[in-house]
Amino acid sequence: MSWADAFRLAARSVLRRPGRAALTVVAVALAAALFTAMLTMAATAQGRVLNQLAKGGPLAGIQVAAAAPDPSQAGVDDPTKGAPKPIDQAALDRIARIPGVDVVLPIVTAQSLVAWPGHTATGGDVVGPNNSGSVVFDQLVGIDLSRLGDFPVTLSAGRFPAPGSVTQVDVTPVLLARYGITGTRTRSVVGSQIILGAPRGFRSSDGTPVFRSRWTKATIVGVVTQQAGSGGILASLSLARASQQWTAAGDPSVDPDAGSSPYAGLFVIARGLDSVPSVRAAVEAVGYSTSAPENLIATVERYVHVVEIVLTGIGVIALAIASLGITNALLAAVRERRREIGILKAVGARDRDVLRSFLIEAGVMGALGGVIGTVLGLALARLVAAIVDGYLTSQGLAGVHVSTPYLLGIATVVGATLLAVGAGTIPARRAARLPAREAVEL
């Protein structure tokens, strides 16, 4: 009997008793759904936790500060910094050549005055241009907006500014809080116009220190939380550099911050988590302080792995229980179908034909249950993720994103099928050993 014929015979036998087959398939499906849902949620939670630890950036990201390292803080994730030390292009190039470094991304910060027509900030007592309301001092943080995925930046409303744009910015909840805008109200600022001023210090003819600002209008296109630099405004490198250069051209005796480091910091991405310690050591040898949550990530990953092992074990136990159901169902089927098996033998079926037929029955139920369970499990994981996402975003936090774990789905279906075939082995062998005389026994 060919495999195709064996499949047809097995399928007919399964469909002959649809109720029992359905119950068996449901048992496998529930177990597979539990397995898939738990592992998907575990992977999603792991991604969310690690993303939170990395603050939206890559796990192998290292922040380099424009400061010397503190020798007493070696090996610490977020060490205190030493004396300020400018980062210039030569230092950037030197760091980029360190083995294990994948890419070096510059961070430029610039002092900025912020005037927001129609809004009053607490502590702001300087009148803005054209009586545009009170003005606050803050920092403009400029990054390469075409590499947003590589920075510790998380969007909570709106969108990011277009790469290279000098008229679009994002603001942080910290800046908005100064205007009394908190919680879900932060979403309402998207689309607002603000006026940014780059200050420059100079001395008047009588030597009096004076500040003047170059004002530019910008549109708030999003709200972000960012750890790239200490500042409440996220903008393009172009805008930040222009502001910095304007300020840097001022009189340093009036504004000591003029002429500071061209780069406020660097964001270095190592080739992998394993390279982070060596890259950090090399950057500190160059003379700059670094910070990266490597120890915290490693600890969290260990705990998450333990959780994954436990959840996997629970899922496997559930599948094993479902497999016992298959064994029980098939043993009952063998008892009920003794005469039918005898007839098969009487018309010429070999022992292995009967064995194969029963194994296929078991495998079909396992595969069907695995497929249904995988789909159900993924749907359940997405439902839970949607609920969690809604809660997190309502709290002004970044949400969660559930990926589609194709490999997990395939593994679940294959695993359920193999378990079912294994569970069907004893009943199948018992059926194969039944004698042909069963066909004539009353």
Place this chain on the structure above:
Amino acid sequence: MGIVRRDSPAPPEVPSDTHPYGVVVPSAVQAPDDDGLAVVGTDLAHRYEGPSGPVPVLLDVTFAVPRDGYAALVGPSGAGKTTLLSLIGGLERVQAGTLVVGGLDVATLEGDGLAAYRRSTVGFIFQNFGLLEALTASENVELAAVLAGERTAVRRRRTAELLDAVGMTPRADHRPGALSGGERQRVAIARALVNSPRLILADEPTGNLDADTSEEVMQLLESLRRDRGCTLMVVTHDRALAGRAAQQLVLDRGKITSTPTVTADPSVTR
């Protein structure tokens, strides 16, 4: 296929007019043709394991059915008729004695060889029809050919021909549950013939049928046997049905007890 053939045994030594059990065995039966499908049993014995020990069912049964013969195994319930038929059909292993079917020593067969014998040499018809409820009439007929590994086109053609021969073409797509007893037995007959066996064994083929249907089924069975030139052995407790056969083997309490009568059957097609 693993079928074990050995040199044909010498025909049982049976005097021309006497027999150890007092049975007259005419010479037409004495020397079965080893190239054909005669059935010769010698000193066959069989027992089942009962709760209080072995229970003998057959005791030193010796008989011979010629090629293309038509024999009836008749006797009261419990006489051992079905057991003897099961031995001949390979449903039971031979425990003692010899059983030669068409020159093949059935006792030496086992495993795949025995399955092949059941598949290709014998066509078995059961009292309870023996159809699989999960399959249609057509699929039941085709099953034996499927097990024989026949190509799909060949087995479907053969199935269609047989269903037509037994008058079941209009009901080919019905499951056994939707067929009457007579219709089911027709399908069972068609299945028994799908692999062109040389020996047909029918265990009480009319046991569950009314008189009219029984007559139809027996006429069908006998006509197919004549057309194909098979050897036919029928188990029955019905003396009238047994009388239709050219040869009667009477069993009682595991022994052949009565004189077999053999009539020449000029209608056999060779």
